[in-house]
Amino acid sequence: MKNTVSIRALALAGASIALLPQAALAQDAGTQEPAAAAEASPETTGPVIVVTAQGREQSLADVPVAVSAVSGELLEKSGTNDIRELNQVAPSLLVSSTGNEANGSARIRGIGTVGDNPGLESSVAVFVDGVYRSRSGNALSELGPIDRIEILRGPQGTLGGRNASAGLISIYTAPPEFETSGYGAFTYGNYDAIRVEGGINVPLGQTVAARVDGVYFKRDGFYNDVNNDTTVNNRDRYLVRGQLLFEPSDTLSFRLVGDYSKKDEACCAATFVQTDFAPLARMSPGLDTFARPEGGPPLTSTENPIIPIMIALGQDPRALNQGTFNRDIYVTPGRTYEGATEDYGVSGELNWDLGGVSLTSITAYREYSNTQASDTDYTQVDIIYRAPGDFAGAREFKTFSQELRLQGSAFDDRLDWLVGGYYANEKLEVRDNLRFGDQYGTFAACRIALAINPALANPAAENCLGPNVAALDGTLTGTPAFGPATPAILAAINNLGSISDLGSTGDIYNQTSKNFALFTHNIFHITDTVDLTLGLRYTNETKDFDAQFNNDNTICPTNRALLGGLLGVPALAPLAGGIISLSCQGNSSSELDGVTLSDTRDEDEFTGTAVLSWKPTPDLLLYGSYSRGYKAGGFNLDRSALSSPVAFDPDTIDVGSLQFAEETVDAFEIGAKYSTRQFGLSVAAFRQEFSNFQLNTFNGSFYLVQNINACSTDLGGADRDASATTGACAPEDVQPGVIAQGVELEASLNPVPDLAFTMGLTYSDTSYEDNLIGDDSGAPLDPALRLLPGDNLSNAPEWVATSSVSWTPELTPGGLRGLVFFNARLTDDYNTGSDLLYGKEQDSYFIVNGRVGVTNIAGRFSIEGWVQNLFDKDYTQIAFNTPFVAPQQTFSAFLAEPRTYGITVRGEF
Known part of the structure; x- marks a missing residue:
């Protein structure tokens, strides 16, 4: 996967940039820190962009910050309802969801947190109105009316509340205004999709304004569950958000936001991987008990000895013979993927000009809960499952956060200073009821018989x-x-x-995280054209962990004794x-029944940034930067990580084996930005070095969390063998194990008021070093990860191009306007499996979305037709080892969405 991109992919990239430039997207490249805002000036043809990326309002052209700012108008045109759809407008971003939408993953420059383990925090943090969402998957829901979204690339180690090692997505909802207004929209699409949205904004006197918005969305699922006569990956959700804005004077404002959202949906199904997805069928050397030669039959062929066993136990052969992208699934009768999600909270933001010094305070409390039943083996054989209810893969977050910032200027405005503090208290509870199914015993015994x-x-x-x-x-x-x-x-x-039907009767994990930080961010104006920016942050993180296990699997201790x-x-x-x-x-053992564990970890970290920038002309900015980022360590909330089942000793349980260390990154960047009213161009080159990279992977039996580093001395291939004891490194020779380096190019063109183009191209070589080790002490790499050394990270394509065009011609003088909008994303090939097993590789693909309509009908209405994934391109989000079906013998895949289309009618007053 580390080889160069295909000629075909490069040709498509060029075509996408030349023919479908990416519309009206206010983007910019630079270093790192939060926030940007885009405003259109009626007197000009191009956007005037104001950013608060360094904690104060500045022209984007003057700020060396890596941020893509997407306006609310652009989000409406592109049909963006949750953060997954930002993929189409940001080439360095990739958002995907897997076995549980509560743990969707966002990646920037190829770096992100993998898997469905809530114990790992997100490498890409998500903020809504300045409030941290505990995991990026929490934002995989309706967003409602949006003012803008900023995507910050690279480590966020100074400002922005919570630390994030890869980047940050900051969402700003549409605020109240002091004018009466209202709107409504109705959408109908294929898969019987119905979306209703509406809101009203009213002033309550001279100093108070209120706003209420609501969204309801219902749609059939993309998978057809043949056995249970239902669909999976459906939509049934709503959002209500209310706001109050209080502005008693020009120097004081307070905004109060409360929201509630609910989802009752079945998620997330998978299909078997076939040769239409993995045509080469190269198998992983030394890892497979059944290896299919290149060009041979699919892994679900009866030549694979496990397949006749599955068929004899009731697996419908149609699931094994159909293509990867046939969305008929054959779930165990009576099993379900039904789940429920609640997300609600309240926040208040105070901005107060004290005369020479400005105070900003953001206070918030949020609760989030999700339960998700599942036929966890994704087959018709009843091997393993989660029954619906309060313990069905449940995770609950209760989070309080407080941020304070003071800022001002000194030395005749030669210094712009900012100091602040941040505190967060997060309580996480994970509950699980994963059990062996009715046929597990016979299926497992057959694996022994085959051996x-x-x-x-x-x-x-x-x-x-x-x-x-x-x-x-x-x-x-x-x-x-x-x-x-x-x-x-x-x-x-x-x-x-x-x-048969044994296992967890209710495991409970509790984790309380207390995070506080002090930070400062200062801009020194050395000359009128040269700035030096210095930022520093101290963070302290404490996590208290406890767990209680309940289990009725008495066969485990019986066979262990035998x-x-x-x-x-x-x-x-x-x-x-x-x-x-x-x-x-x-x-899974009754030896754990009633057992409790507890542990604590405490860590301190200094992070920060240094940027030197120069504006040789008013339109050109040159800069170079260094930044250090950090992501907290924690606990693997999965009992399987206590040890291997064979080595497990209930009398000497090592709770420390659940811990993983904090992840740090040193990032370097140089860039140039050219900006005029009609045209903008930015180029940035970056290198990011990750130490203790937190990798979470599913090996077919359990989730493995390991900190990845490299050894400066040659291990002689010991990191690629099947032994868990070879390949150690001396502690003094440990060095970063993951490197992300590349170039980003972004451009925008606004030749006339009703025509806009933008485009983006990212080349990112995000890869593991050679001679990998398992942690910063020099311990050997786990054998399940032996394919990693020297290869690209999963879901980290080297080349990505995005582009779009927006045309809004005047159809009648001062009246009707047309709307033509298309955007496109070309993605290079990449491996979707975090263990990089062969057969999980996704070929390059090209996605086009479009919207055509008529707006400003009677000054109030519009009607638009839209399509997502215009060419109905089949591709996967993640391929993984089919659980328990013998590691590396069969793969399953979570598919991306097929083509959807519909019509939307809007009205406003």
Whole structure:
């Protein structure tokens, strides 16, 4: 995946830039820090952009800040309803969702947090009206009317509330105004999509204004659950937001915002990966028990020995023979993906000019909860599941935050200074009820039978042997297959086969995080054209963790007692270990029933930025910057991470094994920005070096969280072998393990008032170093990650181009106007799996969205037709190891959305 982009992809990139420039998007490139705002000036043809990226209002052309600012008008034209759709307008951004929308992932410059583990904070932080959302997936819901969105690229280590190691998405909702107004919109689309939106704004006297907005959205799902006669990945959600704005004087304003949103939706289904997605079928050396040669049959072919077992246990062959992008799914009858999400909160922002000094205070409290049932193996065989209810993969956040900033000037305005503080208290509770299904035992016993002798597998029998056990117990041959250990092994297989509807009866994880920070950000005007910006932040983070486990899987300790003594016998250890592992997968064991754990971690970090900028002419800015970013460490909220099932010892549980360290990044950037009323161009080159990079990956059995670093000395390939004990590094030789470097180019053109173009191109080589190790002590890399050294990160395409055109011609003098809007995104190929296994690679693809209509009808109405994914391009968000179906034997995939289209009617007064 680290090889160069294809000629075809480069050609498409050129075509997308030349033919479909990216419309009316106020973008800019530079270093890092929050916030930008775009305002249109009626006297000019181009946008006048004001930013607060350095904590004070400045012209964007004067600020060395890496930020893409998208106006509310642009968001409306592009049909953006949640942050996933920002992919079309920001080439350095990629937002995707996987097995649970509560943990959707945003990536900037190829860096982001992977997976569905709420214990990991987001590399890309999301703020709404200056208030931190606990995880980026919390913003995968209706946004309502938006004033603007800013996407900040690179580490945010000084301003912006919470630290973020990769970037920040800051959303600003439309505020109240001192004029009476209202609006309404109705949309109907395919998949029986209905979206209703409306709001009203009223002044309540001379000093108070109020605004209320609401959105309701309902749509059928993109997957057809054949067995349960329903659809999955549907939409059924609403949002209500109310605001008050109090402005008693020119020097004081206070804005109060309260919102509530609810989702009752089924999410998230997956299909089997077939050759139409992975045509080369290259398998991962040394990792596969069933390797399909290049050009051979799909992994779901009956030549794969696990597939006949699945069919015999009830798997509909149609699910195994259809294409990857056929959206018929065959879920276990009675299982469901139904879930519920609530998100609500209140915030207040105070801005007060005290005369020479300005005070800003943002106070907020939010609650977020999500439960999601699932047929967790994504097959028709009942292997593992989460039943609906309060414990169905639940996560709840309760967050209080307070930010204070003081800013002013000194030395005859030669110094613009800013100091501030931030405090956040976050309480996280995760509840889980993951259980083995009714057929797990037989399925697992069949995996053992296949490992012993495929001819003995008999899925009609509970232990998958039935009468064939005679070939093992000595009845036929007179010699027991495993010597004196044969009775114990056969008894353990019988026990394994009996596992049915066992596992968690309610695991609870609690984590309280207290974060406080002090920061300063100062701009020194050395001359009229040269500025030096220095920022520094001190952060203290404390996390208190406790967990309680409840489990009724008594087969695990029974088989551990039967076979534990065989783990020291070389000839029998693999078989004994395999039976114990399958009996105790994910450390699901009654040995944990009633067990509680607790731990605490505390960390301190200094971060900051330094920028030197020069404006040789009023239209040109040159700059160079250094910034250091940070993302807090924490706890892996998954009991499977306590140890491998075979090595697990309930008497010596090491809660410290759940911890992972903080992630830090050193970033360097140089750039140039040219800006006039009609034309803007920016170029930036960057390099980001990540230490203790937090990687979360699913290996087919459990989630593995590991801090990735590299060794400065050659490990001789020991980081690529199957051993967990080879490949150690001396602590003094540890160095950053992930490097992101590249170039970003963005341009905008506004030749006349009703025609606008913008375009963007990002080249980002975001890759793992060679000679990888597992943490900053020099411990070896986990063998499941052996494909990582020297390759690109997952979901990190090297080349991305975005472009669009917006044309709003006047159709009648002073009256009707037309609307023609198209945007496009070309994405280079990349691997979608965090372990980089072959067969998870997504080819390059090209997505076009469009909107055509007539606006300003009678000065109040508009009608528009729209389409998303115009060419109905099939592509995946994430491919992953099908859970429990023998690691690396079959893959499944979460698909991206197909083509959607519809019509929208709007009115306003």
